[in-house]
Amino acid sequence: MIMNITQQDYITQGSQRVLYAxxxxxxxxxxxxxxxxxxxxxxxxxxYTNKYKDKINCIPLYHGTVETNLGTGYIFDLVTNHDGSTADNLQKVTDEGMESKEDSNKLEQKIQQLYALLLEQHIIVSDLHPGNILVRKTSASDYDLWIVDGLGNSDFIKICDVSKIFLKKKLIRKFFRLTQALNLNTSFS
Ligand SMILES: Nc1ncnc2c1ncn2[C@@H]1O[C@H](COP(=O)(O)OP(=O)(O)OP(=O)(O)O)[C@@H](O)[C@H]1O
Ligand SMILES: [Mg+2]
Structure with missing residues (x-):
């Protein structure tokens, strides 16, 4: 049976895909x-999501596909905040204001932690822009960063899959670009 999706189910969209409840x-x-x-x-x-799901818990689980009136739907866990609302991506959160020094220090810290985790667990990201990272509020004053898109290795020759040195170089490059896009001045080592 084909599942019927309506505009009421619409949540948001990226350049390639539309997200529905x-x-x-x-x-x-x-x-x-x-x-x-x-x-x-x-x-x-x-x-890659399936490969990484037991290593880190900041990626939504994948639950298969369903045929809908709008085409094939790929089912993932919806990332929600402590109050049940849908988590916003880092682009939106920073656009709407994270101006204080305190906010940006905290964000830098969270990004550093994410970098360290990916390096430690040998997780590859190919597309780490602010729209692919969600800010999941765990309380009124704290949050986790989740990766919802861009996981895995898109290189033709997949040396980062096997080499920690190459993986580290790649992660440093991707995280550097991410923080530049967010107007942060973070360094990674
Ligand atoms: N599991 C999820 N839970 C909550 N929101 C999500 C989830 N996955 C994606 N989103 C939201 O939907 C938006 C688009 O999703 P996604 O990045 O997967 O689409 P895309 O079109 O492939 O992106 P891109 O523009 O990077 O190509 C994200 O920026 C994010 O705000
Ligand atoms: Mg995306």
């Missing part, structure tokens, strides 16, 4: 590729 399970969301999107990276994302 799962009509039957409030803990899940559906990612539906846009018509002209490149499907190749979807498979890569799912295989």
């Amino acid at each position: 799962h009509p039957q399970n409030k803990d899940w969301c559906l990612k539906i590729p846009k018509e002209d999107s490149n499907q190749r990276f979807v498979k890569r994302e799912i295989s």
Whole structure:
């Protein structure tokens, strides 16, 4: 049976995919590729998500696909805040204000922790822009960073899959670009 998605289920979208609430399970969301999107990276994302799911807990679990009136939906855990609202991405959160020195110091610290975790657990990210990271509020004053997109290795020659030195170089480059995009001046080592 085909699942019917309506505009009421719409949450947000990226450049490739639209995010909807799962009509039957409030803990899940559906990612539906846009018509002209490149499907190749979807498979890569799912295989890396499954590979990494036991190593880190800041990535949403994948629950398979469902056919909908808008095309194939890829089911993931919906990342929510302590009050039940959907977590916003880092682009939105910083656009809406994280101006104080205290806020940006805290964010730098969280990003440093994420970098250290990915390095320690040998997790590869290919697309680490602020829209692919969610700020999940765990209380009124604290939050975790979650990675919702861009996991895995898109290189033709996948040396980072096996070499910690190359992985570290890649992570430093990706995290440097991420912090630049956020107007932070963080260094990684
Ligand atoms: N599991 C999730 N829980 C809550 N929000 C999510 C989840 N996955 C994605 N989002 C939100 O949906 C937006 C788009 O998702 P995603 O980044 O996967 O789409 P995309 O089109 O592939 O992105 P890109 O623009 O990087 O190509 C994200 O920026 C994020 O705000
Ligand atoms: Mg994205």
